[in-house]
Amino acid sequence: MIETPGIPLTIIAFLLVIGPLIFIHELGHYFAGRIFGVKAEAFSIGFGRELFGWTDRRGTRWRVAALPLGGYVRFAGDMNPASAHNPTAEWLAMPAEERARTFQAKPLWQRFIIVAAGPLTNFLFAILVFMAVFAVNGQARTPALVATVQAGSAAEAAGLRPGDRITTVSGQRIERFEDIPAIVAIRPGERLGLEVVRDGRPLSLNATIGVEVERDRFGNEFRRGLLGISPGQPVWVEVPFWRLPGAAIEQTGNIVRMMVDTLGQVITGRRSVKELGGPLKIAQISGQQATLGWFDFILFMTMISINLGFINLLPIPLLDGGHLLFYMVEGVVRRPLNPAIQEWAFRTGLAVLLAFMIFVTVNDLASFGVWQRLAGLIG
Template sequence: MLESPNIAVTLFAFIILIGTLVVIHELGHYWVGRWFGVKAEKFSIGFGPQLWGRTDKRGTLWRIGALPLGGYVQFAGDMNPASQPGEEWLKLSEVERNQTFQSKALWKRALIVFAGPAINFLFAILLLTGFLIAYGQVVSPPVASIVQEGSAAERAGIQVGDRILSINGRDVESFQDLATELSIFANEPVTLRIKRGSTVSEKQVVLDELVEKDRFGNEYRRGLLGLQSTETEIRSVSFLAAPWIATKETANIVRLTLTTLGQIITGKRSVKELGGPAKIAKVAGEHFVLGVAAFIWLAAMISINLGFMNLLPIPMLDGGHLLLYAVEAVRRKPATPMVQEWAFRAGFVMLVGFMLVVTFNDLVSFGLFAG
C-alpha cells in the first residue's frame, strides 16, 4: 500500500487542480459575456489581496490574488448578488449601461451564466478525448465468463455465457458499462434483461456490496453482481470517433452522479458518503504522485462534477440564476427584488450547511473524532 503524499504535495496538487478548473469555469462566463458586449471589469485568479495586476485595453483588470483557490469574473453592473438593476445602475450613462450584464436580453444573460458549467463539460470531454486517442478503449462484451459462487448473479440464476442486455431498462454495450451501472446500487434491487441463446428474460436481483481499498487505503463502496469477463481487448480510437465516445462518457457520468444524489436525498445512501475540499485535496495529492495520466483523469472527473454542481437549481449557483431566468421567461418580468433577496439568502444558507456537512465528513474520514 502506498503512503499518502505529504501536506505540501497535497496542497500543491489541490491548488493546481481546483485553481485551473475554476479559472476555466470563469473563462467560460468571460468569453460569452465579451461576445455579447458585456464589459468585464475584473478577472481574478485567486482571492484576497492583489499580488499582481494589469489592466488591458478593454478596461479589464487581470489580477492574481493571495489566496490561490479558484477565481472570479466581475462584469460591469455586478452591484448585487442577483445582478439586477438598481439605483447605481440607473446613474450610469447610456454607453456604460449598454456594457453591463443587466442590459442584455434574457437569453443572452442565460447563455453567459450557462457558459461556466458548459466549458467544464467541454474541458472534460477534451481530456477524455485525449485519453482515448492515447490509450485506446478497453472493451469487453457484457457476457458472463465466470459466475462467482454465492454471488448475487448465482442467486439470480445467471449462467456462464449469458449476455446482460440492460439494467433497469438501460442498455449496456460492454462489461465496463455493466460494472459502472451496477456500482451505484449496492444492496439494492436491480432488474436485469438477460439473453441466453435465443431466449430473452428479465430477472430481479439484490446486488451485493463490495468495499474496496485503493493503494492509499481509501475505501469505496460499490454494488457487485459477481460476474467476470475474460474477453478483453484494447481498441484504438480514431480522432473522429474519440470526441463522440468522450461525450457519451461525460453524459453517463452526469447521469450516474444525478442518480447518486437522488439516492442520498431519498435516504438510500448515507450523507456521510459526501466529501468536501479536504477529501478532494487528499485525492488530488494521491493522483498527483501516481503520475500525469492519473492526475489528468482526476481533473476530467472533477471538471464534470464542478459543471454538474453549478447547474443545481440553488440560488448563489449558476443553476439558481438560470432558475430565476426561467421564472422571468414565464412571468415576462423578473421575480420581485424581495423574492430574489430571500432566494439568495436561502441559497447561501444551503451552501454553508452543505459545506459544514462535507467538511465534518472529511474530518471524520481522517480519524479526527476517532474514539
C-alpha cells in the first residue's frame, strides 16, 4: 500500500528543508562579507515581493519573499550581475569611506572567498551533521572480504569467491565493505573492473553489474546496481572525538564523488535524463521523509545541502561557480573580463538555468503521472 504525506505536510516539509538551507548558504556569503568589511544592504530568503522583514542596526534589510526557491545577499556597490571589479560612474561617485565598504573595492582574493563561502557553508552543515551521527552511532568499518556470493549474480559471473578481499572497484580504492555498494549502486548494467586479493595474490576481474528495480513505501522506483556479494558480520566502531571531522569530511567527499559520477553518467547517456528532478520532486520527497521521522528527515536535508553546495560550484554564469571562474580568469590575466563578455555570459547562463528549470519541472510532472492523465482525458 502506497502511503502519501498529503499536500499540507509536503509543503511544510519542503519549506523546512529548502528555507534553512538557503539561509545557511546565504549566511556563508554574509559572514564572509562582514569579515572583510563589506556592507550587506539586503539579505533575502526567496525572490519577488517581500512578505515580511526588518532592518538591523547595520542597515541590512532582512527579508522573506514570496518565491522560496533561492535567496541572495546584496552587498553595497554590487551593481552589476557579474559582481566584477569594473568601476562605474555611480560607484566612483560614492564618498571614499562608503566606497571602501563595497564589494568591488575588495581585493580579488577576498571577493573569491566571499562568493565561495556560500557553497562551503552548505558542505560545513553536512559535515557537522555527519560528525553528530558518527559521535552517537559510530561508523561502519566492515572489512572488504567476500563472505558469500549469490548464485546467478554478477559477482558469480565475474569469478568472485568467498574469502576474496576487494581492493579496487572501477578504479576507486576500497577501504571497507561499505565502500562497495556506494560505487556499484549508481552503475546498474555497467561493466566494472575489480581488483581483488585471493590467497595472498592480486587478481583482476571484470563484472557486468546487475540491475535491481526497487520500489519504496511511497511507490517511487529506483534502478540500483547489484553485485551479489555479502560481507561477514558488520563491524561498527566508535569514532574518537579528534577523528570526527576527518570521518565527516570523508563521508561528504564520498557523496560529492557520487554526484560527480552520476552527472557524468547523465552527460554521457549512461543514465536517463528522466532521473533528474527539480523543486517539485524535492518537495514530494521532503514530505515523504517527514513521515519517516526526524533522523531520516535531517539526513535527507543533509543530502540536499550537499547538492546545493555542489550545484552552486558548477562553472555556470549566475551561479557562484560562474563568478569564481571569472575571478580565476581575472587572477590569471591580471584584469577583469570585458563587461560586454560578462554580460553575454550571464545572459547565456540565465537562459541555460531557465531551460533547465523548465526541463526538470516537466520531468517532475511526468513522474507524478500528470502527462499520462492529461493524455487520457484528451483521448
